[in-house]
Amino acid sequence: MAIGIGLDVGGTKVLGCAVTDAGEVVAEARLASPATKEALVDVLCACVEAVLADLGSPTSTVVGVGAGLPGLVDRAGVLHETANIHDVAGLDLPASLRPRLEGLLGSSAGPLVLVVDNDATCAAAGEHAFGAGQGVTDSITVTLGTGIGGGIVTAGSIVHGERNFAAEVGHMVVDPSGPRCGCGRRGCWERFASGTGLAYLARRAVLEGRAPGLAEAAGGIEALRAEQVVAAASAGDPEAAAVVGEYADYLALGLGNLAELLDPGRIILGGGLAAAGSVLFPPAIARYEATCRRGSGPRQVPVVTASLGERAGAIGAAVLALGVLG
């Protein structure tokens, strides 16, 4: 039995999982996220150490370590940009990690496999191998959180792209006259269909006089967050339900584009916003089925909710290190 250790660097925590090649999580650890690039290598190594302590068995079964980070990571594992940590461009994470990890893990199992990749790519690998993508050859995982990430598996292999920057689906433009995105353009999908996007749609509804009660309940328009919209919608508030309806339209728009582009066996919705999936996803999926060119018959690409929860990225980073996917 081979074990891979996967690390998922989030905005608040680094989650580490030891995962067998059958997909079983056999150890876990979590540490606070680093705020600087100098701390990044230390925290990743400390997380591996904590996972090994939780694992308790000989390290010789650990064949590889994978790490997923939010941002652009090239094929060599060199960071180009990472959310929450400034000034990472050019950081060769594998070069910094390898000697320290080989010190922790020993060399009895042969050369350590070390993979550093985008966090949504990792989540896609995890869901495809051991989650909601099991049983199909092609899947797209869309991670909905503060922004939107994506990962694509075709014919059982991760699609990396020429530069390893494939599947940045959050920056597909869905409205050229929409609000400005962090990438510098207007109307990217994540400006509408992420958690931040849901809050934007709610604030827009308030400004247009369509949701005065939402702003009042939140204590002002600036305090209005996605969680409040979700809570109000699930309590039956009609203003919130209308905002969720708009959100559903935008989520469905991007999903339809992805279905047309790649014809996957499934589109999997994950990320932090999936916790509110029972409120947000049914209207979005209904809208998607109603507007997608393929109708709701056998040509339709099913949209499903992710099944690995917050562990998807860490499990997927381990999957990449284990070489479970091509």
Ligand SMILES: [Zn+2]
């Ligand atoms: Zn953008």
